[in-house]
Amino acid sequence: MLESKIRTQEEIIAYLTDLKSWMAEEEQKPAEEMAAFFTKRLSTYEDVHLGNWGELYAHIADFFDDGLETLLDIGCGTGLELEAVYRRFPDVHVTGIDLSGAMLAKAREKFRDRDFQAIEADYFAAPFPAGAFDAALSFETLHHFSYEKKGKIYEKLFCTLKNGGYYIECDYVACCQEEEDLCRERCRRVRARSGLPEDVFIHIDTPLTMEHQLELMKNAGFRDVKVLHQNGGTVLFRAEKHI
Numbered sequence: 050m051l052e053s054k055i056r057t058q059e060e061i062i063a064y065l066t067d068l069k070s071w072m073a074e075e076e077q078k079p080a081e082e083m084a085a086f087f088t089k090r091l092s093t094y095e096d097v098h099l100g101n102w103g104e105l106y107a108h109i110a111d112f113f114d115d116g117l118e119t120l121l122d123i124g125c126g127t128g129l130e131l132e133a134v135y136r137r138f139p140d141v142h143v144t145g146i147d148l149s150g151a152m153l154a155k156a157r158e159k160f161r162d163r164d165f166q167a168i169e170a171d172y173f174a175a176p177f178p179a180g181a182f183d184a185a186l187s188f189e190t191l192h193h194f195s196y197e198k199k200g201k202i203y204e205k206l207f208c209t210l211k212n213g214g215y216y217i218e219c220d221y222v223a224c225c226q227e228e229e230d231l232c233r234e235r236c237r238r239v240r241a242r243s244g245l246p247e248d249v250f251i252h253i254d255t256p257l258t259m260e261h262q263l264e265l266m267k268n269a270g271f272r273d274v275k276v277l278h279q280n281g282g283t284v285l286f287r288a289e290k291h292i
Contacts, residue, residue, distance in 0.1 A: 051108055053279045061224050064282075068228065072235055080243035083193065083250035084148040087126065091151050098129055102189065102283065105219055106130055110137040112217055112277055112287065113184060117141050121182045121209060123172040123202070124190025128156035128165075130219075134186075135163050144182075146172045148250070171250075173202060177209035185209065185216045192221040192256040195233070196265065199257065203269035207290055215289045216271065222284040223256040232256060259284060 056064065087094065099106060110133040117138045122131060125145035134141065142164040147153050153167040168175060185206045191199055206216050223229040236253040245251060257265075259276065262284070266274045271288035278285035 051104060051278050051280075054281060055279055056224060056281055060281075064224060065227060065231075068231065072231065076235075076238075078239075080239045080245055080251040080253065082245070083252050084150075086252035087149045088151045091127075091149075091155070094152070095127055095129060098126075098189070102219070105278075105280075105283065105285070106188075107133055109186075109188065109217070109219065110134045112285065113137070114215070117183050119182045119184075120144070121177070121185040121206075122146070123185070123187045123206075125156060125167075125188075126152045126190075128159055130186065130188040131156070131160065131165075135160065140164065142166070144168065146170055146175055173198065173205075177205050179208055180211050182210055183214050185214070186218070187216075188219045189221065191218065192254050193250065193252065195255060196257060196261060199262075200265050200268060203265050203271070203288075207270045210290045212290060212292050215287055216266075217277075218262075218286045218288075220262075220284065220286075221254065221256045221282050222262060223258045224282060226258055229256065229258050229261070256282070262286065 106129050109130050118141060120134065120141055120143045122143055122145045125131065125147050128145060131143060134143070144166045145156060146168045148171060150169045153169055157165065157167050191202065210216065223232065232255045236255050239253055240251060243251065263274050266286065266288040270290070272291050273289040275287055276284055277287050
């Protein structure tokens with residue numbers, strides 16, 4: 050089982066110092082549209098993500114209940130998290146949604162012998178069938194979106210789950226309100242310079258604090274919302290649907 054590691058106050062102070070320095074260096078770089086960002090980095094995507102979260106990718110299926118039959122994976126990319134899911138649940142039907150057609154093509158090839166449906170779409174706009182899935186999953190995708198946008202996707206995820214279903218999220222979470230504010234303001238500045246409208250997704254991290262994450266899931270209707278694992282800024286949540 051994974052061991053949690055929570056930052057000390059001294060580590061948080063050092064992290065914020067490094068973050069501010071990095072932001073200053075990156076300040077003048079142009080915004081990149083989300084799908085184009087990931088498509089451009091397709092050849093290195095898996096190595097980078099496995100380097101950062103390899104242990105979590107390997108163990109993510111441990112946090113699902115026995116008997117999983119249907120799963121919705123939003124922002125699935127090339128399906129790194131699904132490799133462990135299919136090892137534990139070889140017959141599960143997975144619906145994966147992602148903006149990048151190039152990444153989904155790789156996922157389709159990887160899971161060509163599995164029950165995998167790939168949908169190239171914006172998961173905020175794509176319709177989710179009501180009460181259709183045993184579980185939903187997101188892995189390192191929602192930290193690119195605002196408090197308001199996250200609230201909307203949690204409401205959609207809640208509606209698409211069966212009663213008794215659950216949602217698992219592994220993502221980058223702000224260490225404190227200061228980091229959340231810094232990232233949100235950086236996104237605002239970069240978008241303003243780019244001239245890109247609000248409805249165009251850009252690849253800028255805007256993580257929320259753990260408190261705001263939990264608040265939004267509860268506001269969407271989830272119950273038994275809890276933190277299963279934490280390693281620095283990476284947090285694993287589980288939220289259940291009971292009505």
